[in-house]
Amino acid sequence: MWHFFHQLGSPKHFYRIAGRWIPWLAVACVVSMLYGLYQGLLVAPTDYQQGDSYRIMFIHVPAAWMSLFIYVVMAGAGAIGLIWHMKLAEVVAISSAPIGASFTFLALITGSIWGKPMWGTWWVWDARLTSELILLFLYLGVMALYGAVEDKRTAARATAILALVGVVNIPIIHYSVEWWNTLHQGPTVTKFDTPSIDLRMLIPLLVMAVAFKLFYVVVLLMRARVEVLERERNTQWVRELVGSP
């Protein structure tokens, strides 16, 4: 087990192992996504209040969950890179940023499209929406900062600090619907004691959440592999890899 983790820490072995995992994870992702879409678009009943517009939820909510989850992973990996100077953690952190930004964008835009028929407006400056928008800017800031610094290791350290400072926004987003009176509805899934959602709606929602998580892992590994190659371009193993592709 230790041997395995030790190997995973080495860029060369990470490159090889990730390459082997990607196809399997991609298959699992596609299968779960198709199942989630089938359940969400065909099996789940129409909502008695929102009609069929609520089906936007099956992408909006998992995307919003991922926007928070990826940020925590990014900041956590950044911290590990800062403390233990682990190269692979730096790679994971910086590779997560564009994926997290895209999920944040997706959560915002689908929320906006859902808001128009339900609230009568594309956008309101309420706490949930505003804090999620700040999250998008944090991701973009991390990406811009990383791109602005020439030396990759210095850049990784600087972005890790920015990402860690931005963590303060995560609980604000999560509790915004409880701390302030927002137009955005409160949580319906996380209060498991009194389930306020039909099981036929809950299942596709959770399946889509799993599918999105798998998707994140797949594209993270893809990005991380390229980043590893880029950083290790002058090493022997990369030269051999390019010499005999």
Add this chain to the structure above:
Amino acid sequence: MSLNEFFHMGGYAAYVWSSYAIALVVLLANVVAPVRQRRKLFTQLARRARRERKKL
């Protein structure tokens, strides 16, 4: 449920399907970006390898 009803989405078709279309585009972009980056890097490294072989 008929196919028409499915696409109609109870009158919310424009909202629901545009959301799903945007989601599809975002997901695809996430897959395409690293594939293209990887290809670019490989051509770059292969060119360097050829240059170095010439020198020898």
